Structures are given as structure tokens and as C-alpha cells.
Amino acid sequence: MSNELKMVMISYNSAIGAEAMEILEKCGIKNYTKWTGVNGKGQMSGSHFGSEVWPGINSVIFSAMEAKKAQDLLKHIKDVRAKLGKEGIKAFCWSLEEMT
Numbered sequence: 503m504s505n506e507l508k509m510v511m512i513s514y515n516s517a518i519g520a521e522a523m524e525i526l527e528k529c530g531i532k533n534y535t536k537w538t539g540v541n542g543k544g545q546m547s548g549s550h551f552g553s554e555v556w557p558g559i560n561s562v563i564f565s566a567m568e569a570k571k572a573q574d575l576l577k578h579i580k581d582v583r584a585k586l587g588k589e590g591i592k593a594f595c596w597s598l599e600e601m602t
Contacts, residue, residue: 507598508572512563512579513540514591515547519561522591525578526563534565547590560590566598 514522516538526534540560543549550558567575572595579593 506569507566507601508569508595509564509566509598510572510575511594512565512591513542513560513594514562515550515589516559516561518582518586518589518591521582521586522561522563525575525582526565529571529575529578531565531567531571531575534563537562537564544590544592546587550590566601 512522512525526532538559538561539552540562541551542560549556550560552559565575576593576595579591582591
């Protein structure tokens, strides 16, 4: 189905926020929701709780898009993960049944 929709969630260390926004721009993604000041713990990146003990903080972007665009976005995120490694960026993608 050519108009299949996907929801992509990108979680990343806020320190690489410019790179995350650059990925969206490269993929032509103009519509998204961004949450800042998000706490989290990753297997590779460790804990980010914005404290002296666990410094750093995360951001999360949600964006609905066509499946083809989602695959392009995931490819770009995989490329950045390979380049930056431990800094932390990860994407999750699932089918979107309905949107209003």
C-alpha cells in the first residue's frame, strides 16, 4: 500500500540535537513533535538524568510519515549511530493505524 503511514520516535542525547535536526531536514521532514528535558538510560550511552551524578539529558521527536520516508529516516539515523556511537541516538518505528 503506497500511502502506508508510520510513526517514528527518535530518542537522542540533547548534546547532539543539531545533528538530529539536520537528519530531519535532510529527509524533508517538516512536521514533528519534540520533547526536551527527557530522562533516560541506554545500554550504550548510560544514564542521562540531568544531575551531577548522571549528567546529560535527552530529547525525543515523534513524527508521522509515509513508509518510504520512514525507511529513509531510519537509514540516516543508522549512519549517525555508526559515526557517533556512544553519544546516543536511536529510532523506533511502528505502523500508524489512523491519524486525524
